[in-house]
Amino acid sequence: MKYLLATVLLLTPVSAFAQTPTETNSSTREFQATVETIQTDEEVDGLRHVVFDARDEDGATYTIDTADSYVEGLRFNLRAGQNILLQKVVIQDQVDGVYFVDVVRTARLGWLFALFALAAIAVGLARGALALAGLAVTLAVVFAWIFPRILGGADPLTTTVIGSVVILAVNMHLTHGFRRSTLLAFSSTIVGLGLVVLFAEAFTTFAHLSGLASEEATFLLFGSDGAIDPRGILLSGIILGAVGVFDDIAITQTETVQELREMNVRIGSRELFSRAMRVGRHHIASVVNTLVLAYVGVAMPLFLLFLLGDNIPGWRFINEELVAEEIVRTLAGTLALVLLVPISTWFATWGKKRRLFHCQAIDKTQKT
Known part of the structure; x- marks a missing residue:
């Protein structure tokens, strides 16, 4: 059981540990975006590290670092034009961070x-x-x-x-x-x-x-x-x-x-x-x-x-x-x-x- 708990902790985003008990007015929202440009795509200690720019449906742009996200080290082959799923964390009506969650694969599954x-x-x-x-x-x-x-x-x-x-x-x-x-x-x-x-x-x-x-x-x-x-x-x-x-x-x-x-x-x-x-x-x-x-x-x-x-x-x-x-x-x-x-x-x-x-x-x- 301890190995499963360790795995869950490793896959939890950094933002989850950054919140303090007083930060009660917080929320998260997932939304789709499109990869615009890949700034960094490298392998560090056997783990893949990608930094990229993404744009959502409203035209807002975000710079995403996979090292801060759920899937740190997972080998997604991200490329420009690919649809992805992002998570926005809001604390006290302020955006605390935007994190990479997953790729959008529903069309491919179809x-x-x-x-x-x-x-x-x-x-x-x-x-x-x-x-x-x-x-x-x-x-x-x-x-x-x-x-x-x-x-x-x-x-x-x-x-x-x-x-x-x-x-x-x-x-x-x-x-x-x-x-x-x-x-x-x-x-x-x-x-x-x-x-x-x-x-x-x-x-x-x-x-x-x-x-x-x-x-x-x-x-x-x-x-x-x-x-x-x-x-x-x-x-x-x-x-x-x-x-x-x-x-x-x-x-x-x-x-x-x-x-x-x-x-x-x-x-x-x-x-x-x-x-x-x-x-x-x-x-x-x-x-x-x-x-x-x-x-x-x-x-x-x-x-x-x-x-x-x-x-x-x-x-x-x-x-x-x-x-x-x-x-x-x-x-x-x-x-x-x-x-x-x-x-x-x-x-x-x-x-x-x-x-x-x-x-x-x-x-x-x-x-x-």
């Missing part, structure tokens, strides 16, 4: 998303377009329903479970069609959702996780005056992370069963399940590796930060709650995904079996 959407449609055709529509639904549910309800004081776990059901129901049927196989796959994901809730609750309790390991969780707790349960937020994060892969596993196993049945309509249910599980075991191996690497990739700066301490033994590193959260997140989500493979395979096999019996009954009725 181009990257356009490239992603184009590739999805070019390769996936209609299904790719439907997947993008499903993505829009997912974002709408998360940002327009789940997050506002949690901020409003609703239980994070219950809210996330309901939102996850909506996301799975809409996305799976929108992307894969309103078919019996899709309904079976969706039904299996509901069982998987119940499992990940069970595992998340049990694992976080067993590991004594409070949900307050990160500064963000602490700020959220105090910022909401204690109205938001930090452990509930931790559980919600575990659930959402696993739900993102449920669709893939359930649909893959259901489609595998359907293809095997179409290749041999006389295949028995036991053999059908066994063959589909052979495919599923390969899926399990790839999913486990994928999820572990995904979580490690997200938490990579955290892991490296702790490993910077030469005197930290391995057990102490693993025991740190921030690290333990990532371990529990990986284990709870991955275990639910592993069990979803046989569950979704059984649902698909059982559904196809019932449909076969129904067709046979109809044939016998017509013959008589």
